[in-house]
Amino acid sequence: xxxxxxxxSILAGQSPASVVHEDEHCLAFMTLRPIRSGAFxxxxxxxxxxxxxxxxxxxxxxxxxxxxxxxxxLDLTPAKRIGYVVHGFGVPHAHLNVVPQHDTFDIIxxxxxxxxxxxxxxxxxxxxxxxxxxxxxxxAAALRAEMQPAG
Ligand SMILES: [Zn+2]
Numbered sequence: 001x002x003x004x005x006x007x008x009s010i011l012a013g014q015s016p017a018s019v020v021h022e023d024e025h026c027l028a029f030m031t032l033r034p035i036r037s038g039a040f041x042x043x044x045x046x047x048x049x050x051x052x053x054x055x056x057x058x059x060x061x062x063x064x065x066x067x068x069x070x071x072x073x074l075d076l077t078p079a080k081r082i083g084y085v086v087h088g089f090g091v092p093h094a095h096l097n098v099v100p101q102h103d104t105f106d107i108i109x110x111x112x113x114x115x116x117x118x119x120x121x122x123x124x125x126x127x128x129x130x131x132x133x134x135x136x137x138x139x140a141a142a143l144r145a146e147m148q149p150a151g
Contacts, residue, residue: 007043007093020069025061028069028098035099035106038077042066042096051086051094066098073100083107 009015010029017029020040031039042062048054054062063084070082079100085107086096099107111128115121131139 005047005091005093007091007095008047011043011045021065023065025058026065028065031097036077036079036102038073038079038100040069040098042098044094048094049092051088051096054094062096066096070098073098078102 006015010017011027017027019027019029021028021042024045026042026044028040028042031041034040042065044054044058044062046058051059066084070084073079073082077100079102081101083099083101083106084096085099086094088094101107105123108123109128112123112125113121114124114127
């Protein structure tokens with residue numbers, strides 16, 4: 001890899017991490033700046049940038065690990081739900097964010113935030129344009145087209 005990867009550095013034991021889980025395929029560790037206390041990441045041990053490039057079985061394994069510890073978070077924290085997020089920005093090494101959610105705004109796009117003049121802002125779903133039903137149907141049809149069976 002061209003650039004040093006902080007996650008690979010953690011995997012190599014060269015950078016610190018608060019490890020939740022480790023097995024031969026993945027590592028889970030606490031998020032440094034959690035949205036809510038208890039948030040952690042699950043990463044593959046192999047350096048792959050895009051989550052979508054992970055082999056299906058590896059992606060499934062990461063989610064299984066996230067599930068197991070996500071259930072623990074429900075017991076250990078005031079979270080009402082556990083969110084699973086792959087946004088892909090930040091570190092270019094695939095990572096699944098596991099986020100204890102206390103309310104509906106714990107995982108939200110900045111595109112929902114409407115700044116009204118100066119300091120005043122509000123969070124509103126209506127800030128995000130809604131596609132027409134025709135556009136939604138067209139995208140659904142494009143996704144279905146030439147889809148190969150999972151392999
Ligand atoms: Zn890496």
